[in-house]
Amino acid sequence: MHLTGLELRRIAMPLVTPFRTSFGSQTARDILLVGWCHDGADEPTGWGECVAMSEPLYSSEFVDGVATVIERFLAPALAAAGDISAADVDRVLGPFKGHHMAKAALEMAALDAELRAQNRTLHQLLGGTRDHVPSGVSVGIFDNLDDLLTSVQGYVDDGYARIKLKIEPGWDIEPVRRVRDLIGDDMGLQVDANTAYRRTDIDHLCRLDEFGLLLIEQPMPVDDLLSHAALAAASTTPVCLDESIESLTQASDAIDVGATSVINIKPGRVGGYLTARRIHDLCRERGIAVWCGGMLETGIGRAANCALAALDGFTLPGDISASRRFWARDIVRDPIDVVDGLVAVPTAPGLGYDLDHDVLAEVTTERRMFTLHPGQ
Ligand code: OSB
Numbered sequence: 512m513h514l515t516g517l518e519l520r521r522i523a524m525p526l527v528t529p530f531r532t533s534f535g536s537q538t539a540r541d542i543l544l545v546g547w548c549h550d551g552a553d554e555p556t557g558w559g560e561c562v563a564m565s566e567p568l569y570s571s572e573f574v575d576g577v578a579t580v581i582e583r584f585l586a587p588a589l590a591a592a593g594d595i596s597a598a599d600v601d602r603v604l605g606p607f608k609g610h611h612m613a614k615a616a617l618e619m620a621a622l623d624a625e626l627r628a629q630n631r632t633l634h635q636l637l638g639g640t641r642d643h644v645p646s647g648v649s650v651g652i653f654d655n656l657d658d659l660l661t662s663v664q665g666y667v668d669d670g671y672a673r674i675k676l677k678i679e680p681g682w683d684i685e686p687v688r689r690v691r692d693l694i695g696d697d698m699g700l701q702v703d704a705n706t707a708y709r710r711t712d713i714d715h716l717c718r719l720d721e722f723g724l725l726l727i728e729q730p731m732p733v734d735d736l737l738s739h740a741a742l743a744a745a746s747t748t749p750v751c752l753d754e755s756i757e758s759l760t761q762a763s764d765a766i767d768v769g770a771t772s773v774i775n776i777k778p779g780r781v782g783g784y785l786t787a788r789r790i791h792d793l794c795r796e797r798g799i800a801v802w803c804g805g806m807l808e809t810g811i812g813r814a815a816n817c818a819l820a821a822l823d824g825f826t827l828p829g830d831i832s833a834s835r836r837f838w839a840r841d842i843v844r845d846p847i848d849v850v851d852g853l854v855a856v857p858t859a860p861g862l863g864y865d866l867d868h869d870v871l872a873e874v875t876t877e878r879r880m881f882t883l884h885p886g887q
């Protein structure tokens with residue numbers, strides 16, 4: 512494929528209910544979609560969904576920055592590279608430091624276009640072994656315990672395989688105790704702090720040990736592997752990294768220093784689905800469990816995440832909830848649904864979604880097409 516054009520489409524999707532984490536509260540999602548046009552086509556034949564948020568609060572990338580780096584540097588480099596395959600995108604973009612979410616969106620669009628042309632699925636390319644994957648749900652921070660418990664009960668009734676609670680200082684031990692009492696000892700429960708604690712909080716976090724959690728996700732700052740290792744040594748709850756893992760090397764180093772015994776793999780954060788698979792392979796060799804995280808994706812990203820989560824090292828339920836957990840209307844005709852705690856891995860060619868062009872047109876806030884020239 513020779514990249515000859517790109518569509519950058521920005522959409523605004525209202526959330527069915529506000530989602531609050533230790534880094535902020537969201538009522539809508541501002542998402543950049545990337546359309547891949549190759550060999551002179553004037554319409555995209557593949558789409559990537561960028562997971563960056565409007566503000567750099569989860570990671571350093573943000574939507575405006577992603578659009579700029581793609582337009583100024585990444586897309587021209589891909590166009591100049593001539594005939595490439597999706598597997599070359601990561602290498603061609605290698606000279607540009609960072610910007611993993613921007614790179615991942617481009618690689619994802621290339622994969623979608625290439626696989627559709629070959630009539631193959633992402634599931635086949637990645638080598639998934641299952642046709643259904645267990646579905647977990649991420650539950651935000653609430654103003655009071657009653658509202659939290661009502662929300663969790665709703666998700667239990669929906670059949671989710673496990674619950675993840677967002678925590679922060681002042682919203683941790685009591686919410687976890689009450690939710691554990693509500694759901695019983697047999698249901699999987701885990702927490703995610705999004706970097707809200709410090710090394711001085713280790714004794715406090717050890718109080719979570721009595722609740723039999725599957726894991727505690729990213730309690731400490733992004734660059735602080737040693738505080739995660741100190742917590743792992745002091746606590747019986749497995750420590751899991753999310754924000755700290757942006758590459759294969761970082762995954763390997765975090766395992767070596769004892770900072771993590773479980774990894775949340777988010778393809779956008781690590782620069783794409785192909786690197787995500789390499790991290791999965793490494794973790795499998797090293798006996799580290801992995802699961803697939805989420806970034807409030809539309810049906811495009813959810814479909815691709817299901818394909819990744821079908822690899823056999825994904826031994827824990829992912830944050831791959833039903834589309835309706837976040838959206839009243841998705842931009843795809845075949846939104847992901849949860850049945851008996853499972854979601855079906857898509858079987859259609861490419862990433863496996865079917866765009867709903869009417870909904871997409873309604874949620875679009877900006878659409879820019881540009882033509883790329885090899886010598887640009
Ligand atoms: O830390 O896993 C996270 C959402 C946005 C940003 C970061 C995170 C999350 C979630 C929700 O926890 C995952 C999802 O269901 O999409």
Ligand code: MG
Nearest residue numbers: 703728729753
């Ligand atoms: Mg997380």
